[in-house]
Amino acid sequence: MSKTIVFGASGQLGQCFKKLVADKKLDHFVFPDEGEANILDVEGLETLFALHRPDYAINCAAYTAVDKAEDDAETAAKVNVTGVENLARLCSKHDATLIHTSTDFVFKGDRSSPLSEDAEARPINVYGQTKLDGERVIPVLLDKYFIIRTGWLYSEFANNFLKTMLKLGAERDQLSVIADQAGTPTYAIDLAEFIIHIIQSDSTAYGIYHYSNEGIASWYDFAKAIFELAGTNVNVTPVATSEYKTRAVRPPYSVMDKSKAKQTFGIQIPYWRDSLKVCINRLDQN
Secondary structure (H helix, E strand, O other), rough: OOOEEEOOOOOHHHHHHHHHHHHHOOOOOOOOOOOOOOOHHHHHHHHHHHHHOOOEEEEEOOOOOOHHHOOOOHHHHHHHHHHHHHHHHHHHHOEEEEEEEEEEHHOOOOOOEEOOOOOOOOOOOHHHHHHHHHHHHHHHHHEEEEEEEEEEEEOOOOOHHHHHHHHHHOOOOOOEEOOOOOEEEHHHHHHHHHHHHHHHOOOOOOEEEEOOOEOEEEEEHHHHHHHHOOOOOHHHHHHHHHHHOOOOOOEEEEOHHHHHHHHHHOOOEEEEEHHHHHHHHHHOOO
């Protein structure tokens, strides 16, 4: 199998890759720690690429604090743009393919039908803009790349909406959750499986792809499903975005069309509730 370095290995998606690589007994995956794989440290990156001579570099490293980015745009841009530029340059120099994870937040969210890869990207917050800027530097520097846009990630690892809801549900019997933002909850293990499939297929169908689980939900729907599948009795009340102020504006609609990924790679994508059930069962087992 191709030699692959995973950047951002300690984050949610990075930990999902570690689990899958261990479960599948895959060889040739390298998970450097943050100290030696800082995507802003060009010298350190050069050392890693020279040492491991990867065929693929998976970038899971990102500045993802959406609200904080509004007041810390410089740091967000360093990680989400300059860091990506550094990886793209090194991949070009060492003839490696870059697989970069991006976000549904590159869209404004003013549509009411699933967003294809060629839909106009118009971010409405700093985080989304830096992620879009990061996407745009890649084709300028590199021919061999896959940009995977996703959203609403959760898993048994790191901090995410699922684990927050389970924690709050254990402490309270009533919660209010936003019901007028639509997207698709996506199990990060499924996303990691898809990326491993791209590598194993040795595909040269480079470009931008959308990947999320199938279906559509609001955060309210997501929360209701979490408590139902976890067997937790919590009264969830739907509220409007206007009742829950955040520093950054969120796109009201970010459901993505996955036709391109399904047709190109011949994959089937699980329905979001089915994957949520799998994840909750795994959390229970642990």
